[in-house]
Amino acid sequence: MKETINSIRAALDELEQNQSTDEVERVLREFSAFELPQITTDVVDFLMPRLSTYEAAFYWYMFRHSILESGDQYVRTSVRRFQTDVVRSVRGRRHKGRQISEEQVRGSSRSLESIGAIRKEGEPGREGTLYKVLTPEEIEACREAMKARQTEEAQPVDVKTEVDHYNVRENRHEIFERDGYACVYCGKQLTRFTATLDHVTPVSVGGDNNYDNLVTACLSCNSKKSGKPLGDFLADHDPPP
Ligand SMILES: [Zn+2]
Structure with missing residues (x-):
């Protein structure tokens, strides 16, 4: 009896250990509905x-089964699943067979890995291999192209302010950091994905995009304040007792 209990205990310990190592590897990031269109x-x-x-097809498949489905960046998949679930040609429908060779699948996932679009997390198991699906912001080649386009786009907008803290993404973070990623109106703690920028003096009445006219706000306060000047908003938002 005691032996049985001990062996069950050992098995449970082992199970727990396996689980925790798997979990430790994963840096979970919750994707909000607001950032998905941008991503x-x-x-x-x-x-x-x-x-x-093929690479595009595989990437979208993994994106759908990670970021879109579970809200985190991890998906377990296998060569076989790529062959049967991702690529279906006319011939494939008739034959219900695998349409793309194993070598082609491996080649495509290798080049996705070398671009940095996906990353293998650990060794393949019975259920396939665990991959992390990276977003363009995390892929170096994309990041550079994104930066180049942002500077291009920001220039014509930025005529009257010296430094645009609204349209240039890197500058936005300066405001969030200054405010400690907390909504200046309600104090709610935010992340770089949930934080929004609010114009203290609305653009509609001449407010600009500079450092002093922008504050960190949660989406709720930001949309409640909308085009109101600060004084009006505070009066509505927090009526005196
Ligand atoms: Zn707020």
Whole structure:
């Protein structure tokens, strides 16, 4: 009896250990509904031009089963799944067979890895290999193209302010950091994905995009304040007792 209990305990310990090592590897990041359209746009604009048809198909498949489905960046998949679930040609429908060779699948996932679009996390298991799906912001080649386009786009907008802290992404972070990633109106703690910038003096009444006219706000406060000048908003938002 005691032996049985001990062996069960050992098995449980082992199970727990395996699970925790798997979990430790994963840096979970919750994707909010607000950033998904931007990420998807970035994938189409900056990553897709770098991929072959197969690579693109695999990337979208993994994207759908990670970021879109579970909200984190991890997906376990296998060569076989790529062969049967991702690429279905006319012939494939008739034969229900695997249409793309194992070598082709491996080749495509290797080049996705070398671009940095996906990353193998650990060794292949029975359920396939665990991959991390990277977003364009995390892929170096895309990041550079994104930066180049941002500077291009920001220039014509930025006529009256010396430094645009609204349209240039790197500058936005300066504001968030200054405010400690907390909403200046309600104090809610935010992340770089949930934080928004609010114009203290609205653009509609001449507010500009410089450092002093921008504050960190949560989406709720930002949309409540909308085009109101600060004084009006505070009066509505926090009525005196
Ligand atoms: Zn707020």
